[in-house]
Every structure is written in structure tokens, then in C-alpha cells.
Amino acid sequence: MYISKISIEGFRNFPQNEILFNDGVNVIIGHNNSGKTSLIKAISLVINSETPRRLELDDFSKSTTLENLQRLPPSVSISLTFKKSTDEPPNSEDLVTVSNWLTVLSADYEAKLTYKFFLPIEKHDEYIDSLQECDTKDKAWQVIKQDYLRFYTYKIYGGDPSLLQTADSESLQKFDFQFLNAIRDVERDMFTGRNTMLKEILDFFLDYDIKSADEAVKTSEVKLAEIKAAKQAFSVQATALITELQIRMRAGKDQILNYARQTGATFNNATPDFDGGISEVELFSALKLIIGYTGLDIKIPATHNGLGYNNLIYMSLLLAKMQVNSDGKYLGSNAKVFPVLAIEEPEAHLHPSMQYKFLKFLKENRLERKVRQIFVTTHSTQITSAVSLDDIICLHNGGNTITAGYPGKCFAADAAGQESKAYVQRFLDATRSDMLFAQKVIFVEGLAEQILLPTLTKYIGTDIEDHHIAIVPVGGRHFDNFLRIFDSTQPFTIPKKIVCLKDRDPERKLKAARSYTKCYTFESGQDNVLYDYVNHIEGKVVAHATHPNIRFFGQNHKNGKTFEYELMLSNLQNDVLITNSISNRDELSELIALYNTGSLMGDLLNRIHHSPAATNFRNAIEALADPAWTEQEKNQSILAQRYLSSVGKGENALELATFLEENILLPDVPANPGDSIKKAFNVPDYIQQAIHWICQ
Structure with missing residues (x-):
């Protein structure tokens, strides 16, 4: 079975x-204060018997009104719904565990557990009377x-x-909920055998070659006999060591006892002495975790190891403990049935490549059923880019309203929907997965917009970082594939505010032709008889x-074409765009100077260097006879196209x-x-409009 749903x-x-x-891995993401930690805590309150279940005042939702507080005491309700897994056999131990909690009595069963934190009914009348005197929510919560x-x-x-x-x-004890929070002291929890967790693990895996042997090779009786013999042999060896210790202590013991006689501790023939024995479990306290390097004669204590590696070691020990807890032969009726692992921000102290390996490790453990369900909260784009869209749950806090989006569920089941899903999954790298964490998203076509947009926003008095906006290139015109995840008119989506900056890119085709080809802006719409x-x-x-x-925002006017084209149309007054990497720098500088001195179109065209592309452009613009295009607009097209x-x-x-960042700091x-x-x-105007809309 698995936890299919939580209602809070x-x-x-x-x-x-x-x-x-x-059913399996759940990667829970979202920006800060979107509820990731609270969601894990809510699950824990229902199934974690080891955690305190009493709540504090700050655990109540504060979104209620004063009138509601005066009418009824606030309460907390958290329900977990359990469903049968697809690979679960009939009459499984899972079903036995939840049999008293069933809400759907069929082969595909469902069960429910509900945690409630409430004021007893006998206190309600007194509570309602007391709250009538409160005139603000703050006073009500204080009472x-x-x-x-x-x-x-x-x-x-x-x-x-x-x-x-x-x-x-008894049934609740069958759940094993292990939680690793983001600020964890792994050194305290794992480095010596004195620690309870490590001691339990060592005891379980002692004689593991015997315990794990196939029943067809060794019966349970044979295993018990061999383990008993090993314990007895250890006891004999331990007794010999104690005896040797007694011999070496003989002279010293006489000196100690002499002090005892002098202090009167031997009164009434009571003589202090030393005796004892030692078991394997007691000897665990002498062990400490060390790190040995293969091929090198080097061993260091784990306390000197890096935090990242120690976190991985601790997580592996925790999974080993969960294996111990679920072993019925070892713990009998006390064994756990449903181990659940929750990890908060596993990326802490882990290099991106280690994050990927760790995630792979978790998936393998889940497939081996050592852990039945895994919940991971993260801010790591490396982790989200390494998992399936189906594994991701995105929490979004929009105006203090929490919503959950499911990127894997946003695509239609038809061929087009699944093709779109595959595209997004394929291109959801660490850069693009930032769209799942940001408060708002601007999709752009390519790298140039992604690089320049943060700088351009500063020139209109806005810093997009203050608005937690991610700028994500979609690779060409593939906006629709990504928008499926955010379209709030559809179910399962993430209702973030989205801007798409898209190029106009006019095209035409002969009426009889099958495909469109690019055309100049001034050619668009000029011959509706021959072209579409x-x-x-x-x-x-x-x-x-x-x-x-x-x-959507773009160059939606007759001379609009691309981002770079529009940059020039908006900055014809000087050579601010002419950088060192531009080919034809001198030509462009002279064209700008000619334009600003009011030169004729012919003068500008004569300055363009000769090439097949330049000749085609010249022929096209000279052939333009449409009076709607003024000479100034034609000249602007020449500069923008060049x-x-x-x-x-x-x-x-x-x-x-780089130049614009330096330029904005200079004095006027x-x-x-x-x-x-x-x-x-x-x-450009369309970028200004887009930034104002997304930031408002």
C-alpha cells in the first residue's frame, strides 16, 4: 500500500x-514558505509514534476570521488516505494492518487515518463566552x-x-516514520557504538551471514544453533580476557582494598572486589566509525570526514535501521510493516553529482522494498532535473493561498500530450527546472534574452530578483509544451504568473506551396494574391x-521581427549596441550616423557592403511601393536588419x-x-510592458 492523499x-x-x-518517490518542491516542511510535519503527526503530537498556538492556521474564532474553537484535522499498490498481493500484511480503518471494501481497498487536535466539547460554551469580549484576532488568539x-x-x-x-x-506502531531534518547533527547520532541507533544496527547485522542464509540451505533451527554456538564461543573468549584482567589487577587490587580497610569499608566482613563479564552488545561501545581509503594505508575517524559524506553515511545507516525495524524474524510481532523515509533538503553539504547518486540510491532502496514510500523536500534544481515529472509535487504560495501542482499530470493522455510531456522531461535540466521553484516565470526563446533581460529590467527601475522571477529559455518556439504545467484553467497545474516573450518572425508562402519561409518585415502582407x-x-x-x-508579449507591430531587431529599432539614437564582437562594426556605426543626420535611403543602402544576402535585401526594400511605409521606417528597417x-x-x-551593467552606473x-x-x-516597449505586468 501507499499514502495516496493527505487532507489538511x-x-x-x-x-x-x-x-x-x-507510490514511491515524492519530491516536494516550492519557494520558501510554501509549506514543504509543514507538509512533512503533518504526515508525521498521523503515523509517527515517536514524535510529540501536542501542538502549539503557532501550529494553527491563522487564515480564519475573528467571527469564526468566536463561533467555534479552532481545530486541526489531518487525514491520510492509504491505497493498495499495483504490485501488492491479496491479503497482504499491509491490508491486515489497516483492516480496521478501511473506507473502500474492495480488492483495490482504501483506508484512512485521521489526526484531530481539538478543544473538548465540555469547554465549548465557556470558550464562546470568553471570545465574545475580543475585538481583534490577536486578542482572540491570546485568550x-x-x-x-x-x-x-x-x-x-x-x-x-x-x-x-x-x-x-498496536496497528499504529506498525508504521516506521524516519525524518531527517535540514539541520541535523549526524556526528552525534552515528559515530560510536554507544549510540542507540548504531548499537541496534550492529546487533542486527552481527552474524548476518548466518541470519541471511537461504532457508533451503539452513533452517531456522540450524541458524539459531549456530548463532548460539557463536555466542558461547565469544563468552568463553570474553571470560578468558576477564580472567587475564583479574590476574593483572591482583597487586593493584590489594592496594585498593587496603584503602578500603582503612576507611572502614570492610566493616562486618564486607570486602569489595571486582568481577564481571562482557557480551557482544556491550563490546559495541568500544567501536567507533572510521573511514578507510581503498589502496591506501590510511584510516581516519569519521569525525574528520566531510559533512557531505557523513550525511550520506548517516542516511545509509538510517536505511539499515529501517531494515532492522521491519524484520519480523528479528523483532517478531514488534516489527514494522510500513517504513516511510522523509528527508528535508538532502542537498545540504552534497555536491550536485552526489545529489544525483543519492537520489538513485533512494530509488533502488524503494524498489527493494526496504523503504515503502519516500518524501524529499528540496530547493535543488539538480534533484528535480534528475527525477521524473511524475515524481514532482510543487507547492505554490500565491497570496497566502497554498496550492499543489503536479507537473506529470498536466499533460493530456493522447499522443500530442505525451509527446509534449516527453519534450519537457527531456529538456528539464538544472537551468530550466528553476521555473518550478520561482514565484513567477518569464519564458524566452533563447540565450540572448536570458542573458540580457535581468540587465534590461534595471533600466526601467525594476530588479526582477526582488520579485523571485526565473528567466527560462525554452529553445525556439516551444512555449506551449512548458505552459501546460502552469495553465491555471486546467487541473493539476501550478498557477504561477507567467510571461512569454515571443518573436514576431514574419513568414510567407506561395499559395500553392506547403511550407512557410522567412520574409522581411516590409514584405509581410504586400501581395495577398500570390502569398499567404x-x-x-x-x-x-x-x-x-x-x-x-x-x-504573451512580443514585437506586435508591422516592423517587428526579433529581440535583436527590436533592440536596434529602440536605440537608433547612438551606437550603444555596437560591441566589439559585432561584425561590420564600422558599417553599422556609419549607418547610425547617416540615419541621425537625415540621409536618404539610397545613401544608407550604398553604405552596405556587397554580399548575396545584402543584395537580396536591397532589391526587396527598393521594390517596396506601399505608401504605408515611410522613408524613415524603411531606413529603420535597414539598420535593424543589418x-x-x-x-x-x-x-x-x-x-x-557587461557594457550595459557598467553604463548604468555612470553619471548623467x-x-x-x-x-x-x-x-x-x-x-523595447514590449519588454517594458511584460515586466510591468508580471511585477504588478
């Missing part, structure tokens, strides 16, 4: 939420803390919670104009971003003659 009411930042889980919290109690109910059937403690025309932004803008959380043809996107973007007016001053730079 009134607990911390979960006023009323339902979250679905996977609850001072006068009523001590009367609160908890119960765990099995089955339908309305029936108030208390779950039996399209662009890649207009329809998207219209389709998402009223969408609850997604907007700039677009001259930039190597990645290298130029890095160089331009020089303090001294000869000092550098800030060059004017304009951010």
Missing part, C-alpha cells in the same frame, strides 16, 4: 488543502493561548472520521489577453550585458572634464 484543515499555512502522493490551549487534546481515528473510531495503538502570410506573436497575444495567469545580420547571439549578449553629467557619462539606452 487548520494546520499552519494549510487552511484547507488536499495533496496527492505517488486561546492563555486560557484554553492547555485543555486541547488529540485523537487518531481509523476509517470514516465521522464515526470517531479510535485507531488501535503569418507571424508568430499576434495570435498568441489575442488568445491569452484575458488568461488568468499567462500573457544589426540582426551582424550579431552572434550568445557572445554579443554577454558583451552587451561628468563630474570632471573628460569623465565618462551614461549613454542613453531604451528598453
Whole structure:
């Protein structure tokens, strides 16, 4: 079986939420304060018998109103739903464990456990009278803390919670919930045999070659006999050691006893002496964990090992302990049936490659059924990029409302949906998986936009880092594949605010042709008899104009083409865009100078160097007879097209971003003659609109 669902009411930042889980690994992600730790705590309250189950005032959800507090005492309710696993045999031990808590009586059974923290009914009238005097929520919570919290109690109910059937403690003890929090003292917990956990593990794995032997080779009786013989042999050896110790202590003991006689400790013929024995378990206290290096004659204590490796060692010991706890032959009826492992931020102290290996290790342990269900909370993009979309649960806090998204469930079951899912899974690397953690996301087509956008936002007085916005390149025009995860009009999605910056990229095709090809901006719509025309932004803008959380922005005007093209159209006043990596630097600088002195189109075209591409462009723009295109607009097209043809996107973007970051720090007016001053730079209108919308 597995925990398929948790329903939470009134607990911390979960006023009323339902979250679905996977049978196996559950990677729970989200930005800070999205409820990841609280979710693990909620699971623990139901099935972890080792943790205190009383709550504090801060554990109540504070989203309720004063009127609700005055009407009824606040309470916490947490329900776990258990379902049959797909590979679970009939009449399994799991089914026996939850048989008294069943809510669905069929082969595919369901069971439920519900934790409730509440004020007893006999205190309700007194509580309601007391709260009537409170005129603010703060005063109401203060009264609850001072006068009523001590009367609160908890119960765990099995089955339908309305029936108030208390779950039996013996069945609850069958759950083994192990939790590693983010700030863990692994050194205290594992380095010597004096530690209870390590001592239990060592005792279990003592004589493991005998204990783990196949029953067909050795029966239980033979195993017991061999282990008993080994214990007896150890006892004989231990007795010999104690005897040898007694002999070596003989003279010293006489000296000690002489002091005893002088102090009167031998009164009434009572003589102190030394005797004793030692067992294997007692000898464990003499052991300590060391690290040996293969091929090198080096051994160091684990206390000198790195934190990352020690965390991995501790986790492996914890899994070994869970194996001990679930071994029925070793613990009999006290054995656990359902081991659950929860780890908070496993990436702490772990290198990215170690994070991947650790995750693989967890999956293998789950497949071997050493751990039945695993919950991992993380901020690591390395971990999310290494797991399946189906394993990820994304918590999102939008305006103090927690929602859960399931990226793997956002895609339709048809061929197109599964192809889209495969695309996202394939390209969900560490960079792109940042979209799952950020508060808001801006999708861009490529590397140039990703590099330059953080700098451009500073020129309009906004720092996107303050708004926890991730900029994610989707690789071309594949926006729709990623948007399926965030479309709030569909189930299972993550309702973050999303901006898509998409190029217009006009295209045309002959009426009889099958495919479109790129065309110049001024060619679009010029011959509707011979050609069909399209662009890649207009329809998207219209389709998402009223969408609850997604907007498209682009160069949605007749001379719009690409990001780089628009940068030049917005900055024709000077040579701010002319970086060292640009080919044709001199040509572009002269073209800008000609434009700003009011030169004719022919003068600009004559300055363009000769090439087949340049000749095609010249012929096309000279053939333009549409009066809707002014000479100034044609000249702007010349500069923008030449700039677009001259930039190597990645290298130029890095160089331009560096220059713009330095430029924005310069003064508008020089303090001294000869000092550098800030060059004017304009951010394209569509980018300004996008930033204002996502930040509002």
C-alpha cells in the first residue's frame, strides 16, 4: 500500500488543502514558505509514534476570521488516505494492518487515518463566552493561548472520521516514520557504538551471514544453533580476557582494598572486589566509525570526514535501521510493516553529482522494498532535473493561498500530450527546472534574452530578483509544451504568473506551396494574391489577453521581427549596441550616423557592403511601393536588419550585458572634464510592458 492523499484543515499555512502522493518517490518542491516542511510535519503527526503530537498556538492556521474564532474553537484535522499498490498481493500484511480503518471494501481497498487536535466539547460554551469580549484576532488568539490551549487534546481515528473510531495503538506502531531534518547533527547520532541507533544496527547485522542464509540451505533451527554456538564461543573468549584482567589487577587490587580497610569499608566482613563479564552488545561501545581509503594505508575517524559524506553515511545507516525495524524474524510481532523515509533538503553539504547518486540510491532502496514510500523536500534544481515529472509535487504560495501542482499530470493522455510531456522531461535540466521553484516565470526563446533581460529590467527601475522571477529559455518556439504545467484553467497545474516573450518572425508562402519561409518585415502582407502570410506573436497575444495567469508579449507591430531587431529599432539614437564582437562594426556605426543626420535611403543602402544576402535585401526594400511605409521606417528597417545580420547571439549578449551593467552606473553629467557619462539606452516597449505586468 501507499499514502495516496493527505487532507489538511487548520494546520499552519494549510487552511484547507488536499495533496496527492505517488507510490514511491515524492519530491516536494516550492519557494520558501510554501509549506514543504509543514507538509512533512503533518504526515508525521498521523503515523509517527515517536514524535510529540501536542501542538502549539503557532501550529494553527491563522487564515480564519475573528467571527469564526468566536463561533467555534479552532481545530486541526489531518487525514491520510492509504491505497493498495499495483504490485501488492491479496491479503497482504499491509491490508491486515489497516483492516480496521478501511473506507473502500474492495480488492483495490482504501483506508484512512485521521489526526484531530481539538478543544473538548465540555469547554465549548465557556470558550464562546470568553471570545465574545475580543475585538481583534490577536486578542482572540491570546485568550486561546492563555486560557484554553492547555485543555486541547488529540485523537487518531481509523476509517470514516465521522464515526470517531479510535485507531488501535498496536496497528499504529506498525508504521516506521524516519525524518531527517535540514539541520541535523549526524556526528552525534552515528559515530560510536554507544549510540542507540548504531548499537541496534550492529546487533542486527552481527552474524548476518548466518541470519541471511537461504532457508533451503539452513533452517531456522540450524541458524539459531549456530548463532548460539557463536555466542558461547565469544563468552568463553570474553571470560578468558576477564580472567587475564583479574590476574593483572591482583597487586593493584590489594592496594585498593587496603584503602578500603582503612576507611572502614570492610566493616562486618564486607570486602569489595571486582568481577564481571562482557557480551557482544556491550563490546559495541568500544567501536567507533572510521573511514578507510581503498589502496591506501590510511584510516581516519569519521569525525574528520566531510559533512557531505557523513550525511550520506548517516542516511545509509538510517536505511539499515529501517531494515532492522521491519524484520519480523528479528523483532517478531514488534516489527514494522510500513517504513516511510522523509528527508528535508538532502542537498545540504552534497555536491550536485552526489545529489544525483543519492537520489538513485533512494530509488533502488524503494524498489527493494526496504523503504515503502519516500518524501524529499528540496530547493535543488539538480534533484528535480534528475527525477521524473511524475515524481514532482510543487507547492505554490500565491497570496497566502497554498496550492499543489503536479507537473506529470498536466499533460493530456493522447499522443500530442505525451509527446509534449516527453519534450519537457527531456529538456528539464538544472537551468530550466528553476521555473518550478520561482514565484513567477518569464519564458524566452533563447540565450540572448536570458542573458540580457535581468540587465534590461534595471533600466526601467525594476530588479526582477526582488520579485523571485526565473528567466527560462525554452529553445525556439516551444512555449506551449512548458505552459501546460502552469495553465491555471486546467487541473493539476501550478498557477504561477507567467510571461512569454515571443518573436514576431514574419513568414510567407506561395499559395500553392506547403511550407512557410522567412520574409522581411516590409514584405509581410504586400501581395495577398500570390502569398499567404503569418507571424508568430499576434495570435498568441489575442488568445491569452484575458488568461488568468499567462500573457504573451512580443514585437506586435508591422516592423517587428526579433529581440535583436527590436533592440536596434529602440536605440537608433547612438551606437550603444555596437560591441566589439559585432561584425561590420564600422558599417553599422556609419549607418547610425547617416540615419541621425537625415540621409536618404539610397545613401544608407550604398553604405552596405556587397554580399548575396545584402543584395537580396536591397532589391526587396527598393521594390517596396506601399505608401504605408515611410522613408524613415524603411531606413529603420535597414539598420535593424543589418544589426540582426551582424550579431552572434550568445557572445554579443554577454558583451552587451557587461557594457550595459557598467553604463548604468555612470553619471548623467561628468563630474570632471573628460569623465565618462551614461549613454542613453531604451528598453523595447514590449519588454517594458511584460515586466510591468508580471511585477504588478
